[in-house]
Amino acid sequence: MSLRFSLMGPVRAWRDDEEIELGPRQQRAVLAALLLNNGIRLSNEQLIGMVWDDPTPSAVMALRTYMYKIRKTLPELNLKSKDGGYTLRAEIVDDCRGEPLEGLQGTYFEAQRLRLGQHRLKAREDWLERELNVLELQKHVAANPLRERPRALLMYALFQEGRQAEALDHFHQARALLNEELGIEPGPELRKIHAQILKGDLNLPRRPEQLPPDLADFTGRAAEIAQALQTLPGTVGITGMHGSGKTALAVRIGHLVRHRFKDGQIFVRGKDVANDLLRAVGVENPTGDKAALWREKARGKRFLVIVDDVPDAASISDLASPGSAMIVTSVRRLNELPGVTWLKIAGLTGAEAHEFFRKVLDPARIAAEPQQAEEILNRMSYLPHAVRVVGGKLSARPNWTVAMVLAQMERDTKRGGAASSDCRAVLAPMIKVEGQLNDEARHLLLCFAQQDAEVIDVSAAAEMSSLPVGAIEYLLESLADVHLIEPLVLGRYRLPRFVRTYFGWRTPALTS
Missing domain, CATH: 1.25.40.10 (Tetratricopeptide repeat domain)
Structure with missing residues (x-):
C-alpha cells in the first residue's frame, strides 16, 4: 500500500487513493510536527514545545494519547518510542490546495506556515522560469x-x-x-x-529539461524516497539487481525535488558521462579535461543530475559540484566513491507487489485467483520489471487466467532455452546479468538452482564446484555484489527465488 501526506492546506493523508481521517486538531498538530521534521528524531519535550505554546503538565499524557491514536490509524509508519522520542519517515506531496498547515495554531506552526509559503512561492517561480x-x-x-x-x-x-x-x-x-x-x-x-x-543582447543560459516522465503506476519505496529527500543535494546512489526498478526510483525522486534545482535537470546514461553533461548545457565537442570543464560550467548553478547505470566509479568520480545534486544508479555499489548515501533495493514488499500488480492488471482478475497471483509474484521475487511484464501479458490476453501463465512458466522451465518470448521478457534482466558472469560463477548458480537451494553456505559451494574455500568465498562475494545472492551472515547467503527460477530455466538447456 502507498501512504502519502500533504501539509499544503489541512494536514491530510491517503492510503492508496482513500483519504484517512486523522482525528482532532491537536492530534493532527502532533502528526504535522513529525512530518515537518521528516526523518529527524524528536524528543517528547521537543514535540510538546512545537504543539503547545504554553504546555501544562497534562501535555505529556495528551502527547502519549495522540501518539497511540496515530500509531493505530497509521500502522505503516512504525512509530515506536525510542530513547524518549520518535522518528517518522514518510512521503510528503505538495498538492497546492490552500494555506499551509491550515487550522493549526501556535508559534511553531506560524513560522512553519511562513517557511512553507515561501517554499511554495519559490517552486511556483521555478515553474514560471521553465515555462x-x-x-x-x-x-x-x-x-x-x-x-x-x-x-x-x-x-x-x-x-x-x-x-x-x-x-x-x-x-x-x-x-x-x-x-x-x-x-x-x-x-x-x-x-x-x-x-x-x-x-538588445538578452539571452538566458540554456536550461536542460531531460528528466524522463514519472511513472503513473510507481509503487512503494517510501523509506528509500524519504532517505533520498533527506540526503539531497548530497549524492544519492541506488543499487540493486537488474529489474529492481533503480531507474524508476531515481526518476521519481528527481520529480519530487526538481523544483529545488532552478538551472535544470540532466539525465545521462553512457560511458562518457562528463561529455554528455557538457552537451546538456550547450558545450559541443568538448576537448581537454572534460570533468574540470563541467565543474566550471556548473559552478554557482543548481543542477539535478541523474546518471543511470553507471559502469564504474571513474565515470563520475570528479563530477560533483557544490549546489548541484547527483543521483546515480548502479548494479554494483561503488564503495570507492566518497560521500555517497547508498540505497539498496530488491523486490517490492509483498503488499506493494500486489498493489502494483493491481495497477497493471484488472484487480478483479487477480481477486478471482488470489493464491495463483501470490505464487506468480513470489516466483518473481516481487521485482517490478517482472511484475509489469506478466501483468501486461495477461492484460493483452483477456481470456487467460493467472493459472494459465503459471502453467506456461512451468512448461518453459522444462523446455529451458526454448522458452516463449514472454517468458524471456520476464527474465530479460537475468539474461543480461548472466552474460556478464564468468564460467565459474554461472556454473555455481546452475548447480544451486538444480538443487533448488535457497540458502547457500561456503562449504556446500566448495563441494559442488570442487574449488578451494578461499576461491569460493571470493566467488560468492562477487555474486552478492551484483545482488544475485543476498548475504545473511558470514559464509551464508540466500538465493532469491527469481534467480533460482531463471537458472532452473537454464538448467535443462545445459544438461540436455
Whole structure:
C-alpha cells in the first residue's frame, strides 16, 4: 500500500487513493510536527514545545494519547518510542490546495506556515522560469508586486515576444514601487536584464529539461524516497539487481525535488558521462579535461543530475559540484566513491507487489485467483520489471487466467532455452546479468538452482564446484555484489527465488 501526506492546506493523508481521517486538531498538530521534521528524531519535550505554546503538565499524557491514536490509524509508519522520542519517515506531496498547515495554531506552526509559503512561492517561480508563460507571469507579478525575480522573468518573456517597450515599462514600474514601498532601488537581477534589453543582447543560459516522465503506476519505496529527500543535494546512489526498478526510483525522486534545482535537470546514461553533461548545457565537442570543464560550467548553478547505470566509479568520480545534486544508479555499489548515501533495493514488499500488480492488471482478475497471483509474484521475487511484464501479458490476453501463465512458466522451465518470448521478457534482466558472469560463477548458480537451494553456505559451494574455500568465498562475494545472492551472515547467503527460477530455466538447456 502507498501512504502519502500533504501539509499544503489541512494536514491530510491517503492510503492508496482513500483519504484517512486523522482525528482532532491537536492530534493532527502532533502528526504535522513529525512530518515537518521528516526523518529527524524528536524528543517528547521537543514535540510538546512545537504543539503547545504554553504546555501544562497534562501535555505529556495528551502527547502519549495522540501518539497511540496515530500509531493505530497509521500502522505503516512504525512509530515506536525510542530513547524518549520518535522518528517518522514518510512521503510528503505538495498538492497546492490552500494555506499551509491550515487550522493549526501556535508559534511553531506560524513560522512553519511562513517557511512553507515561501517554499511554495519559490517552486511556483521555478515553474514560471521553465515555462515563461507571459499570462501566468503577469498574474504572478500582480499578486506579488515586490518580488523581483518573477518581474525579471516577465521582462525576458516579453522581450522574447518582441514586446520590448512593455518589458522596459515593467522595469520602471518596479523601480517606482520599490522606491515608494521600501525606499530601495531595483536589485542586480532587474538592473542587468534592463541593461541587456536596452542593448538588445538578452539571452538566458540554456536550461536542460531531460528528466524522463514519472511513472503513473510507481509503487512503494517510501523509506528509500524519504532517505533520498533527506540526503539531497548530497549524492544519492541506488543499487540493486537488474529489474529492481533503480531507474524508476531515481526518476521519481528527481520529480519530487526538481523544483529545488532552478538551472535544470540532466539525465545521462553512457560511458562518457562528463561529455554528455557538457552537451546538456550547450558545450559541443568538448576537448581537454572534460570533468574540470563541467565543474566550471556548473559552478554557482543548481543542477539535478541523474546518471543511470553507471559502469564504474571513474565515470563520475570528479563530477560533483557544490549546489548541484547527483543521483546515480548502479548494479554494483561503488564503495570507492566518497560521500555517497547508498540505497539498496530488491523486490517490492509483498503488499506493494500486489498493489502494483493491481495497477497493471484488472484487480478483479487477480481477486478471482488470489493464491495463483501470490505464487506468480513470489516466483518473481516481487521485482517490478517482472511484475509489469506478466501483468501486461495477461492484460493483452483477456481470456487467460493467472493459472494459465503459471502453467506456461512451468512448461518453459522444462523446455529451458526454448522458452516463449514472454517468458524471456520476464527474465530479460537475468539474461543480461548472466552474460556478464564468468564460467565459474554461472556454473555455481546452475548447480544451486538444480538443487533448488535457497540458502547457500561456503562449504556446500566448495563441494559442488570442487574449488578451494578461499576461491569460493571470493566467488560468492562477487555474486552478492551484483545482488544475485543476498548475504545473511558470514559464509551464508540466500538465493532469491527469481534467480533460482531463471537458472532452473537454464538448467535443462545445459544438461540436455
